[in-house]
Amino acid sequence: MREDEQAFAKRNAENLMFVEDSVRRLHKALSTYYQATYFRVKVEHQESLHAHDAIAELSGPVHR
Incomplete structure (x- = not known):
């Protein structure tokens, strides 16, 4: 692993x-x-180590 990847x-x-x-x-x-x-x-x-990505989506009216 590169140094910049280790820091990340x-x-x-x-x-x-x-x-x-x-x-x-x-x-x-x-x-x-x-x-x-x-x-x-x-x-x-976007996964670099696995064969899948993790995705979440949320939509709707803003509640105050």
């Missing part, structure tokens, strides 16, 4: 998050944006 892997391990968690965080952030009334968020983690 270490930093990533310190902030573990599933794609489902990230779409929920984005939904929360969008809910504070006063002009947003509806949203659609898709997060895709």
Whole structure:
């Protein structure tokens, strides 16, 4: 593993998050944006070590 990949892997391990968690965080952030009334968020983690990608999608009206 290259040195820059090691630094990325270490930093990533310190902030573990599933794609489902990230779409929920984005939904929360969008809910504070006063002009947003509806949203659609898709997060895709493109795997380099596995034969599949992790994908989460969330859409709907903004709830305040």
